[in-house]
Amino acid sequence: MHAVMDPAASAEDDLDLVSFLAVSASLTLRREAELRTTMQRSLADRRTQRHRGSVPGRVANIERDFDAGVKHIMKDYFGWRGRPPLYGEEVFNHRFRVSRDVFLEMYDEVCRRPFWCQQVNATGRPQSHALQKLVGAFRVLAYGEPYDRADEYNRLSKSTISIAVDKLVNFIVDHYSPMYLRAPNESELRGILERNAARGMPGCIE
Amino acid sequence: METVCDEDTYVGHLNVGAAGSNNDLNVLNSSPLYHAIVAGMWPPRTISFTVNERTRTMPCYLADGIYPAYPFFATPYPRSDSRKKRTYNRLQEALRKDVERLYAILTSRFNVLMRPARFTTVEKATQGRASDNDHAQHHGAARQARARRSPPRGCRVHR
Numbered sequence: 348m349h350a351v352m353d354p355a356a357s358a359e360d361d362l363d364l365v366s367f368l369a370v371s372a373s374l375t376l377r378r379e380a381e382l383r384t385t386m387q388r389s390l391a392d393r394r395t396q397r398h399r400g401s402v403p404g405r406v407a408n409i410e411r412d413f414d415a416g417v418k419h420i421m422k423d424y425f426g427w428r429g430r431p432p433l434y435g436e437e438v439f440n441h442r443f444r445v446s447r448d449v450f451l452e453m454y455d456e457v458c459r460r461p462f463w464c465q466q467v468n469a470t471g472r473p474q475s476h477a478l479q480k481l482v483g484a485f486r487v488l489a490y491g492e493p494y495d496r497a498d499e500y501n502r503l504s505k506s507t508i509s510i511a512v513d514k515l516v517n518f519i520v521d522h523y524s525p526m527y528l529r530a531p532n533e534s535e536l537r538g539i540l541e542r543n544a545a546r547g548m549p550g551c552i553e
Numbered sequence: 554m555e556t557v558c559d560e561d562t563y564v565g566h567l568n569v570g571a572a573g574s575n576n577d578l579n580v581l582n583s584s585p586l587y588h589a590i591v592a593g594m595w596p597p598r599t600i601s602f603t604v605n606e607r608t609r610t611m612p613c614y615l616a617d618g619i620y621p622a623y624p625f626f627a628t629p630y631p632r633s634d635s636r637k638k639r640t641y642n643r644l645q646e647a648l649r650k651d652v653e654r655l656y657a658i659l660t661s662r663f664n665v666l667m668r669p670a671r672f673t674t675v676e677k678a679t680q681g682r683a684s685d686n687d688h689a690q691h692h693g694a695a696r697q698a699r700a701r702r703s704p705p706r707g708c709r710v711h712r
């Protein structure tokens with residue numbers, strides 16, 4: 348606390364001010380001490396918890412430069428600043444196991460959802476982009492690679508990729524399985540029977 | 554993992570999540586498709602077909618020798634000692650190969666299926682979602698491949 352002393356003030360005023368400052372200082376000190384002990388207690392509690400968030404003494408987040416990851420992905424697979432993508436359709440299919448159209452269709456569905464969309468954290472810094480998380484999750488499914496394998500490329504931590512894989516799997520099951528993973532209807536069933544009869548096994552629906 | 558697929562390896566039914574220690578019969582018992590068939594809800598009995606001058610309404614699934622002798626399973630003869638049986642086994646195996654092929658395709662397309670699955674919650678263990686997901690993605694690719702193929706064959710319904 349910074350008090351501005353008035354040189355023209357009387358001695359009585361000075362005395363009042365000093366006693367006021369002393370009282371307020373002692374109050375502030377006591378409140379500070381209280382605050383410190385409660386903070387220490389809550390930190391100690393949090394250290395024993397599983398999800399403890401940000402705690403002093405733990406390793407700080409790495410500044411991964413998320414933008415670099417997005418830029419690389421855009422350059423390689425989707426085109427950047429009017430230039431065509433570095434890798435063509437064939438390589439894309441190989442790397443992601445789905446075509447670019449299917450990938451983009453999924454991206455459009457996903458990009459506005461809570462986990463995927465780019466968030467701004469408490470310090471005002473933008474977080475990772477939906478594209479990065481999607482690419483990272485696809486790599487894990489396609490290559491069976493560990494979550495931190497593509498850290499240098501995607502610029503995402505393994506915990507983010509782990510969550511992304513989980514969310515992607517749940518999204519695909521909820522969104523696509525009613526359409527694709529279902530029993531054949533009657534006309535489809537007739538078609539299956541007909542083709543199997545032509546192959547020598549009438550009555551077989553496989 | 555229990556699957557039903559056609560010759561395009563298009564999967565119509567999938568049941569995953571059974572522990573690896575279960576034998577085939579226990580897996581079958583946990584299958585919703587099996588229970589639907591036993592309860593008479595599937596397949597529809599409106600479609601008939603004729604084999605050896607006999608008209609039947611109960612279509613069958615091809616299965617390998619370990620499945621029980623139910624009318625809706627066409628299993629191969631264990632001892633094919635006659636020409637008829639050998640011919641039947643040859644045709645049965647040729648079609649059953651479709652689903653064997655599916656497993657190779659799925660694992661090569663989505664390598665994550667080759668890795669041991671780790672269930673971190675009970676919910677995940679009962680849902681077996683990773684595999685469901687790969688099938689759905691596989692369908693995306695299968696659907697595209699089918700759309701490219703021309704002309705469409707027979708009375709195939711494009712999904």
